[in-house]
Amino acid sequence: MTDQTMTIRALDAAATAAEAYITGLDAAPVAATVSLADLRARLDIGLGDTGTAADEVITDLVAAVEGGITGSAGGRFFAWVIGGTLPSALAADWLAATWDQNAGLTACSPAASAVEEIAGKWLKDLLGLPAVASFALTSGCQMAHATCLAAARHRLLADRGWDVEADGLAGGPPIMVIANDQRHLSIDRALRLLGIGTKALLPVATGDDGRILLTAFDAALAAAGDRPVIVALNAADLNIGSCDDFATLIPRAKAAGAWVHIDGAFGLWAKASPRHRAVVDGVERADSWATDAHKWLNTPYDCGIAVVADAAAHRAAMTVSASYMPVDGYAREAVDWNPEWSRRARGFAVYAAMRELGRDGIAALVDRCCAHAATLAHGIAALPGTRLIGGPGLNQALISFGDATDAVIARINASGEAMFGATTWRGQRAMRVCVINWRTTDADIARAIAAVAAALD
Ligand SMILES: Cc1ncc(COP(=O)(O)O)c(C=O)c1O
Structure with a gap:
């Protein structure tokens, strides 16, 4: 059997299983029907010394995971904020894997680089964010937070004469983070990853509607004094879909010299809807925004989106160069904007989803x-x-x-x-x-x- 035949057979086995999953979504149970213990027992058949034919590996895998694949791609999965997958986005993602493009550098894949560049431009336009803002397609909103807050850390400390990329945080001006008390914990984890730490967090009280209380917000800003401050606001909160009052809070935070970051994992997509965009009015005045394509844009997992108004800060926080990297002065090198080095070509699915829906x-x-x-x-x-x-x-x-x-x-x-x-x-x-x-x-x-x-x- 030729290499090509082997590959085609494996893909045919995958396509057959994919078709069965999609056509079965309406009838199949939504939640898993087998225990983790059963799945382990079925899968842990020992790593043999000799290999197995590629199509057989796929057929066996499909059989072994039966009942352990939830109906999260279907219409009656309402657990967590897990988006579906649009047909073109799914197909484009299959191609991203088939083409096996490393989207870290333009030289590895000019097509992935160009598609991502256009997808980023369209995303900013669709979400009403500044056209000059920089962006990165990350693994999810978690890493989009880390990317945006690394840019915030750079700007706040550089403005105080501290080179955080070279000197680290120890001995530098301590950053304070003022955040909605109903925030998603991915904000806290981004602070841990960046060395800012969760003790830097000052959670601000919210009303029953989940929105930050103005008096508490003003008190928090006053408590920060001259410290460098990041303000993290919700668009929207994960439990009741509530968005902070951006039109009021952002100007106050900016007047106090703070960097304003938005957790817009799903709620930022309200900006794309004339009917719902009023709930996120003023959000475009923030400094950075983290959201997901794998949530409301319905691309397959995984794809987060980081957008930063201060492109110079974003680049300073992420950029890398090595002698083996070809430099093309006209290219947008993802490695300069992303926390990852090698990375999946996520732009194909994002571009496809936006074209499919308009x-x-x-x-x-x-x-x-x-x-x-x-x-x-x-x-x-x-x-x-x-x-x-x-x-x-x-x-x-x-x-x-x-x-x-x-x-x-x-x-x-x-x-x-x-x-x-x-x-x-x-x-x-x-x-x-x-x-x-x-x-x-x-x-x-x-x-x-x-x-x-x-x-x-
Ligand atoms: C409001 C909010 N922020 C952040 C996240 C984290 O997103 P991700 O899982 O894409 O990293 C989620 C996940 O559901 C969320 O609902």
Whole structure:
């Protein structure tokens, strides 16, 4: 068998399995149906001394993971903020793997470099962010935070005469971070990775609507005094989809000399919707924004997006050069903007998703998910023994079934009809409702409400 034949056979096996997964999404249970122990037992067959034919490896893998692949690509997966995958984005991602392009350097793949450059330009335009801002396509919002906050760290300390890239943080001016008390923990972890540390965090109290309280915010800025300050705001918070009052908070923070960073993992996409963009009014005045393509743009995992208004700070924080790297003065070298060195060509899927939907299609996707989330949340809340305790805000809501919350979620998930996750919010156990998949239909929402009703029975 030739190398090519082997590859084609393996791809055919993968395509057959992919087709079965996609066509089976409506009928298959949404949550996993096998235990981790069973999966381990099936997969751990020992690493043999001799190899296995490529197509057989794929066929065996597909059989071994049966029941352990959730329906997260389907329309009734409402657990966590996990977007679907648009057809063109999925296909482009297959090609990214097939072409095996290293998108770190333009010389390795001029096509990956050009596609990413155009995708970045379109993204900034779509999200209403400054055209001159720099960007990076990272593994996710977590690394987008790390990238943006590395730029913030550079600018704040360089302005005080401290070269953090050369000298590190020890002995330098200590940075303070003022953040929404409902922030996602990826902000905290970015601070850990950057050596700023979580003790630098001053969480600011929020109201019942999840938005930072202005008096608490002003007090935090005053407490910072002359220290270099990063302000981290939510667009939107992961539980109830609430966005901070950017139009009020950002000018105040900037007047105090702070760098303003936005966790816009999913909520920043409201900017793409004429119907919903008012909730993120003023967000474009921040200094940096972290979001995800694998959430509301519905590209496959993984792809985060970091955008930085101060391109010089961004570049200073990330740039590298080595004698073996060819330099092309006209190229945008991803390695100068990204925390990774070698990296997947994520731009293909991002470019494809934006072309497939266009501006109107992306706005319609955001609008449809928000409408579905509201119908789902209110539909469940109308059932006996049920309370809507948060939202709906954008595409998020929180439902309580009282003391039975975890048990009810377990019954819904065991039914296979839909999948939800649990959380504790302001001291109460709750079921999270998140709709963020282009595949979700009216029928899916009705089926999910029926599944919750059955679980309550
Ligand atoms: C509000 C928010 N911020 C950050 C993240 C982290 O994003 P990622 O998993 O892409 O790193 C998430 C993940 O769901 C999120 O909801």
